[in-house]
Amino acid sequence: MRTRFHDLQHLLSSMDALQDRFNLLAGETYNRLPIFERGWGIPDGWPKMNLYDTGEQLELNVELPGYAKEDINIKVQGNYLEISGTRKTAGPEGYTVHRHERENPQFTRSMTLPIEVDSGLATASIKNGILSLILPKSVAARPQQITIR
Template identity: 30%
Template sequence: MLYSDPFETLLQLQQALDSFRSSSWLGTSTSGAGGFPPLNVFSKGDDIVVVAEAPGLKKDQLDIQVKGRTIQIAGAKTVTYGDGVSLHRRERTIGRFSRSLNLPVEIDADKIKAEYRDGVLAIFLPRAEQDKPRSIKIA
């Protein structure tokens, strides 16, 4: 196995992500753009995948709701240090968050799946059957 291969993949991925920075795909419909958690939205075939980095949350501190085409992600992040400690450096942030996004496509609300692993939240949004593009055969 070549040592550099997986990392070249990462560089390509980094460049691909850069070129979609604040793309117009969501239009102006994302409330709290720039809010926590920052979101990356991907397509996977016909479906949509929303990914967010939110380290150190507990599953019960995360609330994901879907209504129509709108997804809301809310919760709170806390950090505990314990008693009697002396703090040398503090860079991790804490607080409440809530943001919603309006997808420009229809999704099948019954088949949505969410996964939280290694501090990364991924929400899988299958596109509604009636919204999928159809190819038209020429008779």
């Protein structure tokens, strides 16, 4: 039994060597290959998001090209966040369509935030197709300075 196990390990180690080779290849070329933005979002068609924790507040950035501020709905409740929107994808009238890649006329993305936020103080702005959302943490979740008596 022990010898057989050894055989298996031997086999796997050669697999590992192969894997290393592939990693080497991928590492070299990965940054140089262009990435096709399929439907501008992540594969399911949701907009991409960045979330930062700056201590006092959470900052959320969302890629939303072609959405005006009235096209977007944001709901915050406790630590639940939902962003939805609709954009016009229909092209200008009287034109023949040669290529139509900008799809996803509507989306909904919801998530549970890691920290409870104060929805009353939340602010949002949109610039160049990037929505930035500032969500101040609720008082209980904010870092507290404790003075030593």
